[in-house]
Amino acid sequence: MSNHSIDIAGPSAVRRSMPRVSGLWVLLGLIAIMTMMPLVASPYALLLMLPFIGYSIALLGFNLLFGTTGLLSFGHAMFLGLGAYTAATLTSKFGVLSFEVLLLTAALVSGLVALVTGALCVRYTRIFFGMLTLAFGMLFHSFLFKFYSITGGDQGMRVLRPLLLGMEWRGGKTAFLTGPFYYYALALFALLSIAMWRISQSPFGLHLRAIRENAGKAAYVGVEIFRMRLAAFVVSAIYGGVGGTILAVTTGLADPELAYWTHSGNLVFMAVLGGSGTFAGPAIGALAFVLLQDFVMSITQYWRFVMGGVLVLLVLFMPQGLSGTIEALANRRRGGR
């Protein structure tokens, strides 16, 4: 009994910071569980985890823009596409196979493109920001789709198996993906989670939250809105590029669908499904999305209908997403009568 009253009376700062601290731990805990998975899980389940890792990394970046800064991009798939096509171009056209080089180049290319497009996009907010990012995304998609000689058009481009840490890995495709590549991607996911955690807890992250809450006030107390938003855009693009590279190596193919606007829509779907208000939410959303889509696709060819229905119900009844709902339930129990 007395415990309850202490909990309620506790300073609100504690309660507010508690879920935030747990955000990183939730992710790291998830990653720890996933390092054990190869011992028990089937190769199929492991192959399913790779897109999850790719999407999670991209969503960590996406949420810096959406959840933290309050800018909804409807063209974020462009950066996944940039990462994928960078990997494809380097491996199959230039014979560069080092995965580290692929990642760095993908990050660099995405970051540079984001610097240019972002400088134009972040001058606007709300629906105009969404539309402008959508337009840039579709610009890139139609370039991929139509310039056959450079990008392979609708056929896409092959992504060759990269060298990890300069070493060549033998064995079949599945053995490579579920073995060394799985651990590599997982380690990358852990590193990038910690990095994003540091970013979101830094003064920079604080500036972004201030901009989201009230841009006018933030500007008044000296936050450089344009530069901060642009920086967030570039960081999120870099994460997108890295995520896209992992996706492309997993499927062995970079195709224009990666940059199509519905793919951007899926990213938003995942972020909201998990709950964009929390640190770990989008990654949880990616996990739920990947598992749900796989499950629904295995039982019916009308999986889009089910996914669309889930999305509609989600918006109507669970706008805080999975993590937000769980948190609210936990709070209600803790603060219960």
Next chain:
Amino acid sequence: MAGLVDVVLGGTFHAAVLFLVAAGLQLVFGVQKIVNLACGSFYALGAYFGITAVSIAISLGMPPLMFFPVLIVAGLAIGLVGFPIERVLRTIYRRDESYQLLITFGLLLMFQDVFRFLWGATPRTMDNVYLAYGTAHVLGVRVPTYNLLVITASLAIALGLGAFLERTKIGRIVRATAENRDMAEGLGIDASKIFALVFTVGCMLGTVGGALVVPSGAASLDMAVELVVESFAVVVIGGLGSMRGALVGALIVGVMRAAAISLMPELEMLSVYLVVVVVLIVRPAGLFGKAAA
């Protein structure tokens, strides 16, 4: 010269259809402040239903020449699905834009599988009626008379819609609700009725557009998602919420695409998005939009 006329006529035909969908999008955005991603689904729905309606009409012994009015009626009738959809959407009018975009995105996904279920995954065409009205000569170019009919019908709808919004009492109420919902309700207007009306009309514009385009092409599962970005382009170029903007934007996009197809096919959609980007940078509110919406 003939090439130019060809491009302009082809572009205008496309623009006529695009205008209808974009006008629906504008109407709904203007009044409900929702950017409706499902507008593409309404278009595809009109197209599929149009095929079914015409084939039923012909099997009932209706002369092929009657297919044009059949298409219009079919488009209007199936547009009524907007009414129940508005019931669902009405719960989120006051929520954040991201949720509104997402829920209509969900509807778009759902519709895609409804089409797959009802009409199959292979594209459906309506044969033998496209040229039922013969061809006409315009400035030395042969065009199907049907295209001219569609352009005329679209213009008539544009004028009718304009007259409805500007001249009639309900039109004035709609505009007042768009301007300030709370104030309109304060004056005793039942805004929820206006919303239901506006959304249904917006939906009908999309379905009629789809029904009218289908004789010249095919109804396919991709047409919904493809049209969404195109009508977005129209709306952005013309300015969110402006009917005049939809008309001009549709003409720009339609003619631009037709020109790109005949000059440099690779640039077909690229050119459209380039215009969008330039317009958003130079005049973010669009050509006819209100500044800083």
